Amino acid sequence: MSLHKQPELKEAVLNLPQKEKDKLLVRLVGKDKMLMKQLHFQLLEDQIDLEDRIEKLKERLAALFVESRNSVKNIPVYSNYKELQSLIRQASGMINEHEKITKDKYSEVDCRIYILNQAFTRFPRLFEKSAVHSASKLHDYVRARIKTTTAKFAKLHEDLQFDLQAPMEEMTVFTMEHNLT
Template sequence: MSLHKQPDLKEAVLNLSQKEKDKLLVRLVGKDKMLMKQLHFQLLEDQIDLEDRIEKLKERLQDLFAEGRHSIKNLPMYSHYKGLQMLLRQASGIINEHEKITKDKFSEVECRIYILKEAFQRFPRLFEPTAIHPGLKLAEYVKARLRITTNKFDKLHEDLQFDLQESMQQVLDFAQEHGLI
């Protein structure tokens, strides 16, 4: 139940003393880990911290793909399709968390392009036409990721798009070659 559907409760909360509101706020923030991370970033971090976060994010994604190289092979087999889809989901989750905390659109798009490019470069055979169900599911998942990434890319300022244009074009070329768009 949300507060805007409870106008009486909202009014009662607004009428509390400042001290009581502060106590409630601290208790509520402590119950939501994502909210705590967002507030920490907004209130206690600056541009240098954002750059550090972006570097750590890129390192995590690189490590994730390096680990994936050992368990996922570039062979069109059931387990490899499933493994790559799980890897891409995990990488997307890491990027989603980064974006929710920082609201930094450029690094989000940059990292989304990176994971697609890495998947295409490391595992091109997994994107060839197949009748294996996990292969079809992987293709559908990647199509959705491509749409999301393309939409977010298109919303960036043209100067920012310019910085990512080459990588984005490589991703789109591969996707078109393999019938993903």
């Protein structure tokens, strides 16, 4: 139930003594892990911490793709399509969490381009035309990720776009060559 739909409750909460509101706020924040992470970032971290977070995220993404050598092969068979889609989803989840906490659009786009380019570079045969159903599911999923990434890239300031131009062009060239647009 939303507080917006109960204006009398909202008014009553706002009229509570400050000490009582503080207690309620601390209790409520403790029940939502994402809210705790967001508040920690907003209240206790600075630009250096953001750079550390970005670096750690990139390291985790790189490690994820290195570890994928054990589970995903560049051979167009059902299991590899499924595993690669799972890998990209896992990496996307890591980026989603980072963006929800930091609200940093540049690093979000940078990392999204990175995971797509890693997938294209490491597993190019999995993006060739195939009659396997899991291949079309992977390709559809990747098309959606490309569309989202391109839209987010377009919203960045032109100076930030310039910084990401080379990896973005690499992604675009691959998608054109493999008809993923």
